[in-house]
Amino acid sequence: MASELRAAIFIAKQERHKNLFLNYRNLSNFPVELLKDEGMQFLERLFMKRNSLTTLPENLAQKLPNLIELYLHSNNIAIIPQAIGDLVKLQSLDLSDNALQIICPEIGQLRSLRHLRLANNQLKFLPQELGDLRELETLDVSMNLLRTLPERLHQCLSLQCLTADRNLLQCLPRQLCLLPDLNELSMAANCLTSLPLDLGRSMELQFVFVDNNAQLKALPSYLYNKVIGCSGETKWRSSGTMVLHKTAHDKDYKNKLCGLAAQISDVKQLCLTLGDVTVPLPSEVKAIGSETDRVLPLEELACRVLHAAHNSCLSTDVKFLTSFLLPKSLLDVVRWPLGHCHRCSQPMFTIVYPKLFPLRETALAGVHKRTTVSFIAYCCSSQCLRTFDLQG
Template identity: 55%
Template sequence: MASELCKTISVARLEKHKNLFLNYRNLHHFPLELLKDEGLQHLERLYMKRNSLTTLPENLAQKLPNLVELYLHSNNIVVVPEEVGDLKELQTLDISTNRLLALPERLHLCLSLQYLTVDRNRLWCVPRQLCRLPSLNELSMAGNRLAFLPLDLGRSRELQYVYVDNNIHLKGLPSYLYNKVIGCSGCGVTIQVSEVKLLSFSSGQLTVFLPAEVKAIGTENDHVLPLQELAMRSLYHTYHRFPKGLNFLSPISLPRSLLELLHCPLGHCHRCSEPMFTFVYPKLFPLRETPMAGLHQGRTTVGFVAYCCSTQCLQTFDLLS
């Protein structure tokens, strides 16, 4: 089997194949032949479904820089290296039915990525940076352990299809997904009262959990934002006052970790787009049926949650306006 595999890869290298099929090869390790010398610079599509891979090489993008589609369905992969973010031409990534606990933070650097499928893994959360993928059109995360989604998910006009079916702890959806095509059957199962956390609020039988980053929840009687939130918003506007590429002229000298936070706030107000870092005012809306809703029968109740930056925005925001 090893000799046959080497021959297949050698022929692909010699004849400059654009597609390479390595499905059902009982592979326990990523083939070193694929990374030999200059790798397969011309390869565009790599199929490695239904093997027993546990890891991916960190130099994958270096050796296979022109990958457009990568299929890793049904393996035993636990971690995807951050260097997957260096695959600048990648448009399709299917890493469903593996053992992923998290997605790489640098995945948002795959600027060409259009289709991302991570169904049936063990994901607890989604990196907020994922919302910054400019070309992402379809995102499928069904059958994971998600309890919440980034507030800005769906803010991009390009993202049209989101599937989060069978995430039983998922109680709400960002309101930016309103009017998108949503698959969410099997979400929001009934929980015991003892499981309800402080960072939650209820409307009828629906309990919505807020992200752990939210340190406080606004109420209509609370008109004063915490000093930390006011400071962060002020820093954000000061830092972004200059045109792109001229931020180094800013008179404010900040630690790198704080600069990174200013580039990626917790979310933006759904009414006025004000950045929010530690404090939000949530507002629950019932789920609206989308044109494709008939394709997802048996869906349980999941609502849309709008997040506002102030009581004024909270009182005046409406999904229909």
Template identity: 70%
Template sequence: MDHRTQVMPETKETSLSLLHQRGVVASDMATELHETIFMAKQERHKNLFLNYKNLNIFPVELLKDEGLQFLERLYMKRNSLTTLPDNLAQKLPNLIELYLHSNNIAIIPEAIGNLARLQSLDLSNNALQLLCPEIGRLRSLRHLRLSNNQLKYLPPEIGYLQELETLDVSMNQLMGLPDRLHRCLSLQNLTVDHNLLSHVPRQLCWLHRLSQLSMAANRLTFLPLDLGRSRELQFVFVDNNVNLKGLPSYLYNKVIGCSGCGMSSPVREGDLGEVLGEALSEALVGLPAEVKVVGSETDNVVPLEELAMRALHRIHHHRPTDLNLLPPITLPKSLLDLLQFPLGHCHRCSQAMFTIVYPKLFPLRDTALAGVHRRTTVSFVAYCCSSHCLRSFNLQG
């Protein structure tokens, strides 16, 4: 009993002491924050560092009076912010970089689109479930980092970001990418690792400045036929997509990562055509069922639908501004879209392809890269426009 009566008062005093210390620390941090912002206003700082300040709300001092009209870079890493103020652009109109890595931000206000000069936005490691369409109004944005959030889709308006060079949406819950992403003509680095992607829009092949594409640890079963056709694209990483069985032959001379791809057990030579046919059927989702065709080496006549599409495409390609000169025709929207974005181009002669492809497989074990990529059973696939090109194509030149 004596021992117990001695310990209890001591414990109570210790608790009071800890509470007092925490209060002092919180008070000191508030004072330090106030002084930091006051100094930034007085000396017209262009950069302001508010990392690790234990902030739960956006500091009101930043939004008082005229705000910080001259501030260009604001760093607020590892706080506890849950949202941003609606008048952020009004009070900080000259922001070029906004760094909000590792907070608890769940909502981005529509007013974010008013930051006309913003070039870099980092919202990685937050709690975002939605990205508002107004993100597309950030016409100066060059770097957008949204990794490790809870995003299930990206708004189509992201395609309005003509200056965007870097987009990182890894570690989210994305099941697809917006087709309009191909309008981000300046995009150089796209990272979509650790999501739920089952396919990649073929329109991405029109990103002619894209140099690195990373889609590791997704659910990909198929890659666009033209992926790698652009000379700029030099690095492609699709590691740990266990159901991905074929890589377009354009990637043969690129730097690729494909460990953990392909089936868990090697595919027998006789099964490869069937496997590819299934993959192609999945890839051509959206096209009328009657044109989901995989040609073979014995097919000597290209289907009429394909010949018609190729003829229409030649007119469209040579006269892109004179679409009214096209003959009056009625086609499903998916086929009309193909006039602008073909399914692919022949890996042998570059002929555009729309409703049929002739695949030729080159198992990795038969290529020079077999020793480099040991943890995979994936194959390279050449896609040709006819049985003639199919027979004459050679992977190594």
């Protein structure tokens, strides 16, 4: 077997092969023949699936500088050296079915990487540096021990397919809704209790799979008419008489009412102004000081104004206010709304009005019996709540 391996590598060197197949060789160490002298400067694709490798050599990039595809599926690799970041031409890296417990931050230096597969390992977290992979199109981290995904993942502006099935995810970063090219999102068999309000807002997202998330009771209505896979038993029977407050450590945040019974009258619309930025107040604000009518919390109104100011760049004063005077924690809240109103696209930060709809027919309805979860719309005011419909 060793002689056959040496012969295969010798022929590949002599004939300057661009592809080298070393699958099913029972290799426990990286072949030294690949690393001798100048290595194989011309090699572009290296296949080493189904071996027993435990690590990679530190000088891999030095000896194989032109690698664009590296397939290491089904080995026993536990450590990826920091030098992996030197494979600057690498476009596809497959480390599925190994023994990885950690991914070094240097993986973010693979700026040409388009496909990264890390399924079936023992990863408990992913480095934030994955967000530096601006060319990344496919990311598969299924069958790991992940509880969260990196918030900076939204910086992977080319990402089209994200798969994280069979992990321990309880929530998804809201920033994922900003991925402009994301077409397929698969989060089946996790511990999800909710999905970001804006999920599906992008027209590019067409396939969403959240099967076997037992605590997931509703889907954002932006997913209406998408190809969805879901399972769960809807226990809510509300018609929209509840307001959700995003308040830390508040056990009753789902039960706070905020003027849903208020009647809308033909009164002059009030506004909140900060410099050159004007934000209309919701229609609930019609008779300040009355005993029956309630207004949105001041923190919500302030966040909406600051968000508009942050995005406007109408004057130097506004930019100074949002960029320098606000603490980072508040600035992050202003930059990343909780969601956008399904009716008018108004950003929302601390309070939303939910409205539930039965799950309509989708491409998977009746095929996989995935029709037990309702759609849920989120609105910024009771007026939008009453006027929103999935048919609109």
